């Protein structure tokens with residue numbers, strides 16, 4: 001595929017993703033986060049490698065890692081976006097520590113993961129898609145315990161209720177797990 005074609009396809013993917021996240025965030029009362037979600041994806045540091053490694057059915061970050069062994073786009077992204085648990089990693093007295101993610105960013109994480117599943121899986125998306133992605137992956141082994149328990153509970157609500165009801169439940173939850 002040509003770079004020009006990838007440019008517009010990637011732009012469309014980001015815009016669609018942000019639009020869905022925004023809608024979901026608004027339903028949880030997260031207006032500022034909904035509007036500003038993933039804005040760093042428009043920066044050249046993230047946009048250019050993402051065009052180069054554009055996939056359509058999965059994140060370009062995966063393809064960039066397959067090629068280079070790491071992803072420049074991801075490193076730029078994870079350091080600037082609080083809805084990723086990796087943002088909260090730090091090196092403290094000889095150990096890599098992941099701080100618990102504040103509740104409002106776990107909620108944004110829920111919107112992000114639902115939207116990513118919708119965009120990449122298209123008609124194959126189903127209410128348990130985001131929960132399955134979490135359970136089938138290995139990142140859960142690295143997330144801090146309270147963050148994982150809360151995210152898992154929220155995604156279970158999404159899997160077991162209609163989406164508006166689940167988002168209302170998440171919105172009203174003030175304690176997490």
Ligand SMILES: [Zn+2]
Nearest residue numbers: 038081084112
């Ligand atoms: Zn993000």
